[in-house]
Amino acid sequence: MLELYHHGSSACAAKVRFALAEKGLDWTGHYVDLLKGEQFDPAFLAINPKAVVPVLVHDGEIILESTVICEYLEEAFPETPRLYPESPLARTKVRLWTKAVDEELHPACSALTYVLSHRHAILRNGAGSFDDFLKGAGPDGRAARELKWRWIQEGLDAPGVADKIRLYDGYLHKMEAALEKSDWLAGGAFTMADVALAPYLNRLAMLQCHGMWRDGRLPCVEDWFARIRARATFEPAFFKWMPADLIENMRANGARSWPAVKDLLGI
Template sequence: MLTLYSFGPGANSLKPLLALYEKGLEFTPRFVDPTRFEHHEDWFKKINPRGQVPALDHDGHIITESTVICEYLEDAFPEAPRLRPVDPVNIAEMRVWTKWVDEYFCWCVSTIGWERMIGPMARALSDEEFEAKVARIPVPEQRTKWRTARAGFPKDVLAEEMRKIGVSVNRLEMRLAESPWLAGDEFTLADVCNFAIANGMQNGFSDIVNREATPHLVAWIEKINDRPACKTMFAHSKSEFADRGRKVTA
């Protein structure tokens, strides 16, 4: 039995969520509400002591870290549709892209997201409420990040992160101008993991991600959104807020 705990179809939570739908695996989605800080509640920290999503429960075995979960699904369910190439060279190419998104692309986009969304959420709390929430965060670095977001990230930090986003967008555009998918001719975890961060940038970062400046990147985002598994994921995820324990079959 598979149960995925996540924030729903966005950012790192989207990676294993889309992988599950692409592979056609039956699973139980459990939405963890970030606006209610559910990932820092005791019940969830029993699942992942770090208080972070996504987390996959496979017959009582807990797998964490979004890209690791995606690779785990490839190993645990080899009979399901593949999201990892067969050829070792192509596997290496795929992992270059999944490593890059985890170590570079995700972080710069995340900082801007924290500034735009988490900061206002944190500032809406009273000092007492905020300190009570922060006290429940198990990872010291995350407590620091929440305090920084509440105060507002320094302008030089935001400027540097925007520069890195520009570098990231350019790298994706250049690659997709020469290849239909990031790791070659096949749709792989390279696309799943980078799509998780890039999807929506044509709205949130429309000055640099648009049909004129990045036609290949926008076309790739739209192509993935048009995949049946992706459409099903978004359609089913809308009801996760109301029915978090519903079992679905992709």
């Protein structure tokens, strides 16, 4: 049995749900509400001491890290549709994208999501004290939690945030360059590279930041995302798990923040 610990607004979890859907694999979900701090529940920390989703449990075995999970699914279920090419050289192209997502795009996405949207919800509910906010993070998670506190308090003015948004935009330009040469990010076929990037475009779309690629700015990215959204797996992987109030919060907060993002990027 496949069990997934996940959350509606987690890009990493959406990536795994998209991979599971593309592979036609059934799974059972355990919803960990990150905005309510459920990632710090002792029962979840026993599964992942890093207090992050997604986590896959396969027949009782715990598998961490979204990219590792997707690679595991590919190897453990070889009879399902392949998301990595056969040739080792072609695989390197896919892995360069998944590595970039893990190392650069995902941290940029966390900052962007917090400053454009989640901070408003957290401030509205009362962020509590700094010490309360750090509770449960554990020694390993302290620095990340401290940074998050600054995102919540200072928004776009928090240290490093503007650079992270520029880096995010830089990845859209890298995608455009790749998609000018081929239909999909790593060549002529849909692969794990497309699965891995899709949640990050969807995040921008949900936050009403489509202007980063629309209106002729990045036409190949626009076309790619339309083809991603048209896949039968997109809706169930991305929206089935999103609570309506979270969708609406992200839409409204994102729309409010878009003018500042537009200015920052000189669009």
